[in-house]
Amino acid sequence: MIIEELKQIFSTFLAEVNLFLSKNFNEGLPIAEEIMTLILAGITLFLLLICLSGWFWQRSRSQKKKTLDKLSGREKEKRLEQLxxxxxxxxxxxxxxxxxxxxxxxxxxxxxxxxxxxxxxxxxVSMEEEHRSQQVLERDLKKTAETVESAEDADSFLVRLRKGVDKTRTQLLNNLSDAVLGKKEISEELLDDLEEVLIGSDIGPETTQRILEAITEKVERKELTNPQVLQTEIQREIQHIMSKTYSVPGTADRKPLILLFVGVNGVGKTTTIGKIAAQYRQQGKKVLMGAGDTFRAAAIEQLVEWSKRADCDITQKDAGSDPSAVMYETVKKGLDEDYDVVICDTAGRLHTKKNLMEELKKMVRVIRKLIPDAPHEVLLVLDATTGQNAIFQTREFMEAADLTGLIITKLDGSSKGGVVIGIVNEFDVPVRYIGVGEQVEDLRPFDAQQFTESLFA
Missing domain, CATH: 1.20.5 (Single alpha-helices involved in coiled-coils or other helix-helix interfaces)
Structure with missing residues (x-):
């Protein structure tokens, strides 16, 4: 009975499926019973595969979970340690x-x-230099006005010169006396001692060698045997070195006479310019200053004060201006307004700063656009207290500008005045002025014979 009912249900289901498939896939034609059986078998197989796949996936997942659960405590620790x-x-x-x-x-x-x-x-450093310059200016402004040089002034200067080089003279003569003390003949040992004395007086190795070679030649010719006359021989050789003569340009054949001052910071350059301007004014010359040190406002102010004191005119611009423009305007005014002397200041520069040295060359070129043979004097200001460094500075500045003269200041405060001898010997550039004090009259044209005599007086 039940089997019959199932057959009836299956037949009815098969008829419905056949009707559905024939309408949708067979243009309304009934599908053969054998084909329908195959179709139903395929559908059944497909559903069975889906069920099996789901069951297999669920079983794998369950097994993985069981595997993780079965891991021992040590394995879990290892895994955690690795993580x-x-x-x-x-x-x-x-x-x-x-x-x-x-x-x-x-x-x-x-x-x-x-x-x-x-x-x-x-x-x-810049502020300290400005402070020192200001102190020098304040001391200078307290001095009385200079008078025209007389014969009495010249004698007075010689006294001041001897006093100014006293430290250098004392060191040189005392050391020479110690070197020859008790010596009866001129030996190699004595000559070595003399070399130390001369180098220690900042005469310099090259000049020292020249002096010793001259003495050695006389010793070899038996012209010199007594150690006690070595001081006289050294003085004679130094006088020979210092006997160089040079022509000095003046206002008679050049108008205006253009003077360009250069040097490192702290050597007294601006003060020297003021003193030289005052000396030209005492001679009745019409003088114009050019404030070319535009890097420091204090330098401009200092030169303005000196122009007032020396009673001369000045060309100036604001701090930070192009110094070459100041040079051009100064020289042009000197030409247009018939000045006798034009003195140009420049910024204090280290001799090792190549860019500043190039700027110095530029200023020279600008001046020569107006006067082809100017500047007629390029004067390097040196501080005697720096000793051998003054020689190094001279070498560097000679490469940047055609130096025509040197000015050596502060001889009165140094035992290194022997550097003047070394400079005269090594360079074909004359020493134009030396300074032995702070007053205007303490800066004088250099007299080589006078200087040598003051060293050994």
Missing amino acids: KKERDKELELRIKEEEKLRAEKESVQLVKAEQLEKGLQEQI
Whole structure:
């Protein structure tokens, strides 16, 4: 009975499916019973495969879960330890990257700090130089006005010169006396001692060698045997070195006479310019100054004060202006307004600063656009207290400008006056002036014989 009912249900279901498939896939024609059986078998197989796949997936997932659950405590610890190591390694890499970035930032900050410190140091040095220059100016402005040089003044200057080189003379003569003391003959040992004495007096190695060679020749010819006359021989050789003569340009054949002053900071350049301007004014010359040191406002102010004191005119611009423009305007005014002497100041510059030395060359070119053979004098101001460094400065400035003369200041405050001898010997550039004090009359034209005599007087 039940089997019959199932057959009936299956037949009815098969008829419905046949009707559905024939309408949708067979243009309304009934499908053969054998084909329908195959179709139903295929559908049944497909559904069976889907069920089996779902069951297999669910079973695999369950097995994995069971496997994880079955892991021993030690295996779990190993797994956790491995994960921890991986996290620690990643953290360490991040820390290293952060430290590297921090180090780079600190390096950049350090460079900026060093640059800032360098700038501050340069400002401090500049302020100290301005302060020293101002002190010198204040002392100079307290002095009385200069009078025209007389024979009495010349004698007075000789006294001041001897007093000014007293430290140099004392050191030189005392050391010479010690070297020859108790010596009965001129030996190699004595000549070595003399070499130390001369070099110690800042005469310089080249000039010392020249003096010793002359003495050695006389010793070899038996013309010189007594150690006690060595001082006289050294004086004679120094006089020979200092006997160079040079022509000095004047206002008679050049009008205006263009003087260009150069030198490093702190040598007394601006003060020297003021003193020389005052001396020309005492001679009745019409003098014009050019404030070419536009890097320091204090330098311009100092030169303005000197122009008032010396009763001469001045061309100036604001601090920071182009110094070559100041040179051009100064020389042009000197030509147009019939000045006798034009004195041009320049910025104090280190002889090792190539860019500033190039600027000096530019100023010379600008002056020569107006007067082809100018400047007629390029005067380098040197500080005697710097000793052998004055010779190094002379070499460097000779490369940047055609030096025609040297001015050596502060001989009164130094035991290194022997450097004057070395400079005269090594360079074919005359010493034009020497300074042995702060007053205007303490800066005088250089007399080689007078200077040598004052060293041994």
